[in-house]
Amino acid sequence: MKKTILIVDDSVTMTMSVKANLEMNGFNIETAGDGVQALGKLSKGLKPDLIITDINMPNMGGMELIKKVKGMPGFRFTPILTLTTETDSQSRDESKRLGATGWLVKPVSGVDLVNVVKRVVPGA
Amino acid sequence: MTRSTVHTLLSKLPLLGSVGSIPRSEAASELREVSPYLDVLSGQLDGALQETENGVRALIGTISNVHQLAQGQFERIESSEQHSGELFSVLDEKIKVDEQLGKILQMFVEHQESEIDANRNRIERLQELKTLTPLVDVIASVARQTNFLAINAAIEAAHAGETGKGFAVLAAEIRQLSNRTAEAAVAISSKITAATAGIDKDLESVNQASERGSATGNMRKVLHDIEGTHARFSEAAKNFSGQLADTIEEVRGGHQSLMQEVSQALGQIQFHDVMRQRTEQVQASMRELNQHLQAMADQMVDTDWDPAEILSLRQRLNQQVENYVMHSQRITHENATGDRVAEGSTRPVIELF
Numbered sequence: 001m002k003k004t005i006l007i008v009d010d011s012v013t014m015t016m017s018v019k020a021n022l023e024m025n026g027f028n029i030e031t032a033g034d035g036v037q038a039l040g041k042l043s044k045g046l047k048p049d050l051i052i053t054d055i056n057m058p059n060m061g062g063m064e065l066i067k068k069v070k071g072m073p074g075f076r077f078t079p080i081l082t083l084t085t086e087t088d089s090q091s092r093d094e095s096k097r098l099g100a101t102g103w104l105v106k107p108v109s110g111v112d113l114v115n116v117v118k119r120v121v122p123g124a
Numbered sequence: 125m126t127r128s129t130v131h132t133l134l135s136k137l138p139l140l141g142s143v144g145s146i147p148r149s150e151a152a153s154e155l156r157e158v159s160p161y162l163d164v165l166s167g168q169l170d171g172a173l174q175e176t177e178n179g180v181r182a183l184i185g186t187i188s189n190v191h192q193l194a195q196g197q198f199e200r201i202e203s204s205e206q207h208s209g210e211l212f213s214v215l216d217e218k219i220k221v222d223e224q225l226g227k228i229l230q231m232f233v234e235h236q237e238s239e240i241d242a243n244r245n246r247i248e249r250l251q252e253l254k255t256l257t258p259l260v261d262v263i264a265s266v267a268r269q270t271n272f273l274a275i276n277a278a279i280e281a282a283h284a285g286e287t288g289k290g291f292a293v294l295a296a297e298i299r300q301l302s303n304r305t306a307e308a309a310v311a312i313s314s315k316i317t318a319a320t321a322g323i324d325k326d327l328e329s330v331n332q333a334s335e336r337g338s339a340t341g342n343m344r345k346v347l348h349d350i351e352g353t354h355a356r357f358s359e360a361a362k363n364f365s366g367q368l369a370d371t372i373e374e375v376r377g378g379h380q381s382l383m384q385e386v387s388q389a390l391g392q393i394q395f396h397d398v399m400r401q402r403t404e405q406v407q408a409s410m411r412e413l414n415q416h417l418q419a420m421a422d423q424m425v426d427t428d429w430d431p432a433e434i435l436s437l438r439q440r441l442n443q444q445v446e447n448y449v450m451h452s453q454r455i456t457h458e459n460a461t462g463d464r465v466a467e468g469s470t471r472p473v474i475e476l477f
Binding site: 009011013016017018020021024056084085086087089091096100101103105107108109110112113119120 | 177180181184187188191195383384386387388389390391392393394395396397398400401449450451467470471473474475476477
């Protein structure tokens with residue numbers, strides 16, 4: 001059975017490219033334009049095997065999304081990767097403290113992204 | 125813009141409050157024109173971003189199409205591989221059946237040849253009966269001579285009178301015995317003739333079988349030809365199967381490489397988001413520059429420049445550093461200003477906690 005990944009990013013080109021890359025490597029992809037949309041999908045029953053989120057987004061950024069998802073029942077152990085342009089160490093450490101699984105700085109090689117995803121998604 | 129140019133501009137900006145021969149109102153009016161100027165620049169950057177976004181979208185669509193086409197071709201090749209496997213399986217079964225049929229046919233031919241040889245041997249042994257005919261003639265001749273002797277003995281016994289009576293009885297018995305021997309010889313001769321006639325028929329049958337033997341010889345030759353053809357066919361099928369498997373394996377490897385390249389291309393497209401964010405940061409800086417220049421214009425007309433009330437451009441530039449989120453933005457700032465703002469060491473692009 002295909003693993004489901006939720007991609008959260010306000011950039012259309014980012015969402016499209018990551019979605020296309022992961023789909024052609026056998027994953028089922030859901031997308032959201034910001035943290036609010038992502039939480040809406042999760043509250044409606046979406047149960048992804050992995051969440052990949054940008055940090056700087058309108059309405060709700062990645063940090064707040066990580067914090068809220070980790071506090072939701074049933075999502076405590078859902079792995080969350082950040083995929084962002086930010087290189088700031090403090091932001092990385094903050095995401096780690098909130099419960100993120102890893103920090104990826106754009107642009108990430110397509111093959112490396114697939115390898116990381118397979119590494120953090122159980123059974124992928 | 126070089127670092128020295130920026131430094132020159134920064135050092136001159138505070139002097140704008142005392143523009144020598146240019147009236148302050150004219151200088152302020154000129155500064156007001158910076159606002160639409162920067163709006164045009166910002167609009168041009170928006171347009172450029174939109175055009176690159178459209179291009180990137182189209183590029184992603186094209187890459188996805190390439191992937192679908194490649195995937196479709198690969199699936200067709202895999203389907204052909206499956207069908208070829210089924211075909212080779214059928215051929216393999218046929219080859220095995222042909223081998224069994226060949227063995228059965230060979231056994232049949234060998235059995236036929238063995239039967240013909242056995243019949244020939246039996247007839248050759250029966251033909252020895254013909255050699256008995258002269259012996260029968262000898263027996264018949266001896267019987268005739270014995271009969272003559274018995275007749276002569278009977279005549280001599282009659283001449284002897286009473287003394288020859290016993291001898292006459294013996295001569296009669298011998299004559300009777302010779303007659304029976306002659307009759308037996310005739311019967312044996314008749315039987316041998318009859319038996320010989322049967323052997324001749326059998327010999328004719330064997331000759332006909334021998335002609336069929338040449339037919340089995342032809343059959344053996346045909347069988348040999350079939351075995352040769354079968355071996356060549358089997359070898360060709362094996363070679364073709366191996367070549368097809370190698371080719372499909374090469375196609376499979378090429379397909380995997382192609383998929384990796386496509387994946388890499390999709391990853392490289394992320395440059396657009398980096399460029400978008402850096403451009404948006406530049407646009408934010410341009411808005412801030414505009415605000416600063418408009419504040420300066422206000423100060424020129426109404427009041428003197430008061431650094432305590434309004435941030436200097438240098439201060440605003442330094443504040444920009446706090447808005448940077450990328451290492452590359454900080455490096456660009458460093459290269460332009462000479463100020464050290466980037467982190468001493470960079471962490472890896474991918475970091476799993």
